[in-house]
Amino acid sequence: MSRLFALAALLAAFFPAAVSAQVQGTIAGVVTQEAGGEPVPGANVLVEGTNFGTAADLDGAFSFRIPEGRYVLVVSAVGFASARDTLRVRKGQTVALNVALALDDDLGSVEVTADRATIGAGVSSITPADIRAMPTPVADALRAVKVQLGVTSNNELSNAYSVRGGSTNENQFFIDGFEIYRPIRTQQGEQEGLGLVNGDLAEGLTLYAGGFPVRYGGKLASVLDVTYARPTGAIVGTAYASTLDGGAAIQGGAGPLGVAVASRISRPQSFLGGQELKGDYDPDFRDVQGLADLDLGGGHRLRAIGLAARHRFRFKPQSRVTTFGIFPDLVRTASFEFRGSENDGYDVLFGGLRLETPLAQSLRLEHSLSAYDTEEFETSDISSTVQYSNRVRRPGAPPTEFDNIPTGTPVTQADFADNSVGVATLTGGGRYRLGLGRGASEIGWQLRSLRFTDRINERSLFSYPTVSNDTTEFEQGVLQAEFDTTAVQAGLWLEQALDLLPERGRFVATAGVRADYYDLTDEWTVSPRLAAVFSASDITTFTGSLGVYHQAPTYRELRGEPAPGESTITIQTDLKSQRADVAVLGVEHLFRQRRLTFRAEAYYKRLTNLISYTVDNVRVGYSGENDSEGYAGGIDMQLRGELVPGLESWINYGFLLTEERFLTPDGFENPASPQQRADSLRFVRNGGGDWVRRPTDRRHNLSIFVQDRIPGDDTWSLHLRSLYGSRLPTTAPAVTIDAETGERTFEDGVRHAISLPAYFRFDVGATKRLRIGKGISGAPLMLLATVEILNVFDQANVIANAYNLQQRPNGSNFFEAVPTRLTPRTFNVRLRVDF
Structure with missing residues (x-):
């Protein structure tokens, strides 16, 4: 916290003084x-x-x-x-x-269109220039979203983020209107690799953190819509390389045809190797993307986009030494020795076609077809032995020197997994827009087929010596499943935008309704929404939205938990869609003299039919039941401006409160079956009907992005990015032993009884811009050399706790919590050539 206050003081001094220092x-x-x-x-x-x-x-x-x-x-x-x-x-x-x-x-030059919703409650725009400028471990557009209004994140190894109390699985992603997906089975951020959005092709990114239009569907948290640029004219491009990644993009047009191609590769061994877990890291993440834009004449246009990604994460762990506890008298060390390896990865293929057809000046038709296929696998066979030690201060020695005194008996854990999952989608849709006078109408439809194939085979084996020098072994965490499931989703929407005041563009209201059908659960949902933008003056704008959002259960939610004493997982087809009733109210005001924009938004979500979940590192595990209800509410504020021309900076602060309470299970008072007994125990541990914190309940969140130039030399630019998030709740496991059989069972303990430490990160970069010649088109050939210091203060952030089984002297079992820490301070050098 002292570092955070030092940062706040630095920024307080920096903002008013930065420009005058030039x-x-x-x-x-x-x-x-x-x-x-x-x-x-x-x-x-x-x-x-x-x-x-x-x-x-x-x-x-x-x-x-x-x-x-x-x-x-x-x-x-x-x-x-x-x-x-x-x-x-x-x-x-x-x-x-x-x-x-x-x-x-x-x-009367302001035209009202259905797309005017890009200015509204919960909407943020991200430019490719800001993406490139942010000091991040790899050049990934999704990591730029983490410093936007309403967004929180606590893992620099992952491109996942949470929006206003939603889980990472409650966000939707679109490239040019085509939906793409994040990996499904990833357990740790190191395995994720590159996000599928390529910032070198992007023209702009729009984040909807609440109140998004009906055409996007019904995820409960957010939508990120990325627009790729239309390639025209002379050939231009960029190429970059760093100690962690590299890539290139080129685009141009001739006559009616424009083409763009981009490729990326990331092999961040040095970045991952700085963690406490030592071993042979071999990450290999790469993709290639392309698009073609063909002008058919008469306003008709055909657009094609394609993507192929191949991500591999291979790792042979060797050792890990983690010191934790309370200094100076309660310090512990966990020393691990590993054997074996893991090999994880996924392959993605995606293609989309869109035909734009104008029938009149005010009537436009769009039809699209896309296919998305991903194949993921994870294989591991790793055993580890852990020895715990107490760190005791040596008499007469300096206060930082400790003796290492082993305690307890070494415990060996062997983890085996051979899992795979495939998801294939084929989506067709149409969108018809009519603009007349002060209004604009839109009608759209979507039809999608899905196929999930899954194979799960994983288990853990524990062994340790007993007091009589025998060896005790038992197996836990055994999961098995193999299924092939198909489904069909259909959606239809209607939206009407209308300018309600004589002075055009001052008050625009948009009303819409969406109906969806999901055959796997045989469920219809209807989602009405209303949004409004009121420009009280040229410096003050009010925004608001009301809406209902339904998130249909897909692969992640449909997988339930095994019945007590069983290891087989089944698909739960009786689930209902999770529902959020959302209200957002915002104001934006420009302080003219300082050219600073202040923005504030208050929001509230009523959540019903929730499928409860827990988070371990980046993996979200669902209960497979509509077993809770909840809410999320808070306020987000932003101060945004330019310290120097063309370089935007901003500070975001958010306060969030999100809780849930579990519904009383059948037979709670008098459970008659093993399943009812298990449900009753879980209900008690989950709060027994009282409100408990949700996994995303981060009360305070601060994100900062600052850009400036070196005084007297505008070829130098400086970039600062900082993230702070208060403590997140987490659940420790528990061990129960059957009184008759002596069989041990791992279960979740009291829900969110403990918290992870706060997350704080501070990254800086400096870029030198040099003209080194002329490019292919005759434009200047520019070299950008960047030096970055990632995690400047070497903060030991914790993403999760690893719980290791231990035995007390009396023979009883318990779990020792060992923090899993993220990356230390890292230096990166990046070179980019724009031509």
Whole structure:
């Protein structure tokens, strides 16, 4: 926490002082009306392409400081045509800019479309430039989402994130409107590799953290919609390499056809090898993506996109030494020795086609077809022996020196897994949009077939010496399953956007309704939604949304838990869709003089038909039952602006409260079967009907992204990214022993009775931009050299606890919790060439 307060103090000093520390000049002037010369109060004076600048006062006068250089200034005001001018600013000098604005005769130029929902409650935009600038272990667009409004994360090894109390499985991902998926069976962040979004092809990313349109479906938390750029004109591209990853992208067009291709590879051995778990890491993550855009004439356009990914994670663990406890008197060490190896991976193939057909100026049709296939496997045969020791301070020695005194008996655990899962989808859809006057209508449909194939075969074997020098062995965690399941999903939606005020664009309301059918559970759901954007003035905007969201159970949720004493997993086809009733209210205000935007949003979700789950590292394990209800509520705030032109910075703070309570199971008072007895015990351990924290209940979250330039040399840029999240709840396992048979059973203990430590991370990078020649198209050939320090303060973040079986002197069993820590401080060097 002391480091966090030091960071806060640093930023408090940094933000107001950063611009003044530059080598600067001043731009000053007066904005008047062309006819009559009257002042134009409140006129915006901005550097083109940025939010950097100021606003005129009541007399039309303005003044602001800016680093020396050449700039294009844009002056605008409501009711007037914009004006542009080019200025050269020199150090210590004032440049005059007096502008006379002409009245704008076309006051009805704002068009209302169904896509206007991209401005609304819970919506954030992410630019490719910001993605590239963020100091992250690998160049992955999904990692840029972690510093957006309403998003939390506690694992730099994973690209997974949580949005406003939702699990990582409650987020949807789209590339150009085609849905893609994250890995299903991944257990640890090291195994995930690259996210399937390639930032070098992206034109922009839009995150919907609540209130998203009906066309996206009904996941309970968020939607990330990535738009890939339309390749046209001269050939341009980029190539990069670092100590952890590399990639290249090229795109261009000739005549009606535009093509783009990008490839990436990541082999972060050095990054993973810095962890406490030592061994032979061999990660190999790579993919290739491409798109083609064909202009068929008359406004007709055909777009094709394809993706192939091959991710492998091979690992031979050797040893691990973890020291934990309370300094100085309750310090423990766990020393592990490993034998064996693991080999995990997944292959993804994806292809999509979209045909855009305009039938009239205001009527557009879209039809699409896509196929997605993923094959995942995990094989491991690893045994480990752990010896615990007490660390005792040596008399007369320095306070940091300890004696290592072994305690207890070594316990050996052997884990075996041979699992695979395949998911194949084929999706067709249509979208029809009509814009007339002040309104826009949209009708759409979707039909999808799914196939899940799964093979599970895993178990754990424990052995340890007894007090009589015999060896005790028992097997636990035995799971077996093999099934092949098919399903069909169908959806239909209707949406209407309408401008409700005479002054166009000031108050736009969007109402929609979606109906879905899922044949596997034989369930129909209906989801109405309403969103509104009200521009009270040119500096203050209010947003709001109300909606119902239904998340149908798919592979993850459908897998239930084995019955007591059994090891076979079955598919639960009687589940209902989880439901969220969501309300969001927000405000955004621009402080003109400082060009800072403040944004705040309050939200509340009522959650019903929940399928409870637990989280271990990155794996989400579901109960397979609609066994709880809950809520999530909180407030998110953001301060955003540009310290220098073209480089945005922001600070986010979020407060979240999310809890659930479990529904009373059948036969709770008088359980008559082993299953009822197990359900009753689980109900008691889950709070017995009282409210308990959900796995994502992170009360406080802070994320920061700052960009700046070196004073006097605008070829240097600095980038800072920091994440902080307060403690997350977690559940420790328990051991029960059958009084008659002596059989040991592992079960979850009291739900969320303990918490993981807070998560804090601070990453910095510095980039030098050099012109080294001309590219293929004649444009400048630019070299960007970046040095990054990841986890600057070497914070020992904990992602989970590893629970190891131990034996007390009296022969009883218990679990010792050993923290699983994430990566230490790491240095990375990255080179990028843009041409």
